[in-house]
Amino acid sequence: MEHRVSAGQVRRYRVRAQQLDRAPDAARVPTDAAVLDAGVQDTGPDGALWALALRGVPVRAGAWPEDLAVAWSVRGAPHAYRRADLPAVQRALRPYSDADAGKRIYDAAKPLRAAGIRPTDALGHVARTMHAVVAAPTGKGALSTRMTAELDEPYLRWCRPCGATHMFEMPFRLGALHAGLELEPGTSPPVLRRSPGFPAGQVGAVDRDSGGTGGAGDADPAGDPADDGAHDLVRGVLHLLGPATAKDVAAFLDAPVADVKRRWPADAVPVEVDGAAASVLADDLPALLGAADDGGTTRAPVVRLLGPYDLFLQARDRHVLVPEPARAKALWPVLGRPGAVLADGALVGTWRPRARGRRLALELDPWVPWDAALERAVAEQHERLAAFRGADPA
Numbered sequence: 048m049e050h051r052v053s054a055g056q057v058r059r060y061r062v063r064a065q066q067l068d069r070a071p072d073a074a075r076v077p078t079d080a081a082v083l084d085a086g087v088q089d090t091g092p093d094g095a096l097w098a099l100a101l102r103g104v105p106v107r108a109g110a111w112p113e114d115l116a117v118a119w120s121v122r123g124a125p126h127a128y129r130r131a132d133l134p135a136v137q138r139a140l141r142p143y144s145d146a147d148a149g150k151r152i153y154d155a156a157k158p159l160r161a162a163g164i165r166p167t168d169a170l171g172h173v174a175r176t177m178h179a180v181v182a183a184p185t186g187k188g189a190l191s192t193r194m195t196a197e198l199d200e201p202y203l204r205w206c207r208p209c210g211a212t213h214m215f216e217m218p219f220r221l222g223a224l225h226a227g228l229e230l231e232p233g234t235s236p237p238v239l240r241r242s243p244g245f246p247a248g249q250v251g252a253v254d255r256d257s258g259g260t261g262g263a264g265d266a267d268p269a270g271d272p273a274d275d276g277a278h279d280l281v282r283g284v285l286h287l288l289g290p291a292t293a294k295d296v297a298a299f300l301d302a303p304v305a306d307v308k309r310r311w312p313a314d315a316v317p318v319e320v321d322g323a324a325a326s327v328l329a330d331d332l333p334a335l336l337g338a339a340d341d342g343g344t345t346r347a348p349v350v351r352l353l354g355p356y357d358l359f360l361q362a363r364d365r366h367v368l369v370p371e372p373a374r375a376k377a378l379w380p381v382l383g384r385p386g387a388v389l390a391d392g393a394l395v396g397t398w399r400p401r402a403r404g405r406r407l408a409l410e411l412d413p414w415v416p417w418d419a420a421l422e423r424a425v426a427e428q429h430e431r432l433a434a435f436r437g438a439d440p441a
Contacts, residue, residue, distance in 0.1 A: 049318060050318045050332065050336060051319045052290070052336065052338075053321055055392060058368065058392035061359060062389070063338065066080060066081055067351055067359065069102055069103030071100070075105075076114075077099070077105065078115065080099055080104050082102060083128055084132075086128055087099060087127040088126050090125065091355050091356055091384075093354050093435070093436070096108060096110075097354050098358065101351050101353070101357070107437070114129060114130050115127050116130040116133055117230040118224045118242075121280070121299075121301070122301050123216070123217050130243075134245060134246055135276060135277070137225060137252075138252075138275065138278075139279060141253050141255050142170070142253065143303075144303070147306045148165075149166040151217065154204075155215035158201045158204075162199075167254055169218060170221060170222055171225070171252070172202075172251070173202065173214075173222035174223075174226040174251040175250060175251035177190070177222055178226040178228070178250045178251070180193045181226070181228055181239055181241060185239055186236055186237070186238050191214065202218065203215075225250070225251060227247075228241060229242040282312055284296045285312065285315060285327060285331075289328065289335070290318045290320055292364075293311060294363075295362070295364050299361065299363050311326075315329070318332070318335070320367060321367075348390055349389065350388070350389065350424035350427075352386055352388060352409075353386055355384035356384070360387055385398060385412075390421055395414055397411075397412045398412070402436075403441070405437075405439055407439065407440055408441035409432075
């Protein structure tokens with residue numbers, strides 16, 4: 048029997064699946080967060096650490112725990128992971144197919160294919176070259192210059208804004224983790240360094256059928272989702288951002304829909320979200336069905352100031368998060384995204400930080416009337432953000 052759920056149930060389920068309902072510092076160690084399995088995007092002034100703090104992890108702005116690492120990963124964006132997980136994350140990030148690799152590297156795929164180079168092979172070559180070049184911590188600019196000197200023409204392009212020839216951006220970013228490299232947190236421009244303990248046999252291992260050094264061969268088109276364990280990308284999206292469709296998952300991963308469908312979990316079950324078909328993992332169905340609106344009578348509402356790139360806002364079914372097109376446009380502009388005010392599973396406004404010295408003010412745009420209780424809760428979260436930054440609320 049297909050279960051029917053509302054958009055409100057979906058949002059409340061995601062709050063709980065992503066542990067946004069945990070109390071401040073509820074986690075005992077910095078690695079205790081379910082979202083670290085999928086990676087926590089580190090974009091913006093507060094980035095991954097604020098996203099983790101919102102999920103009860105004991106972290107503060109600028110103070111990166113040693114057991115967390117940052118790497119370019121999904122969509123070429125920087126994400127935080129448990130440092131010990133990076134080898135497993137690299138395996139999970141290997142392209143599902145050559146078509147997938149080509150889609151991930153965008154416009155770099157065309158000249159590579161024209162030169163007879165498979166996108167998967169290109170990523171492996173870039174990774175091995177990067178690993179050899181980065182013997183010591185290296186800034187992105189210096190590394191780009193070295194890579195340009197090391198690579199052949201199909202890997203390079205003329206960059207009009209820079210007025211120079213250098214390698215395509217996405218192979219550069221996506222090749223870094225396959226090279227066993229991580230980013231030094233807080234560096235801008237980024238500084239890359241070898242990740243301690245990264246297995247030498249995994250450097251450049253990009254094909255899914257390569258157990259070691261990443262030689263040629265077709266990527267496994269069937270692909271058993273269980274092979275990627277806790278970091279399986281398709282299962283991770285279905286668990287943390289479910290229910291979802293194959294198209295939603297593919298858009299989140301920048302992967303072809305056909306590859307996502309081939310790796311669709313056997314234990315995914317169908318549901319209807321306000322009449323639209325989607326799927327959720329069978330083990331998550333009870334939590335989804337149990338996320339019905341109780342009117343806030345049995346528990347305190349969860350109020351959070353979500354950062355602009357918080358995972359909760361990264362779902363591709365944006366109409367489930369924000370049904371009104373004008374509000375969606377305000378929350379996801381092309382440039383300069385604001386944060387979102389989350390109240391008991393609903394997005395009720397946007398916020399932007401306004402810092403002057405040690406004082407942190409917020410520019411708030413409520414979408415609905417806020418009662419006194421919600422205003423107090425937002426003020427408490429303002430204080431929490433200020434404390435996280437080491438500032439005073441203004």
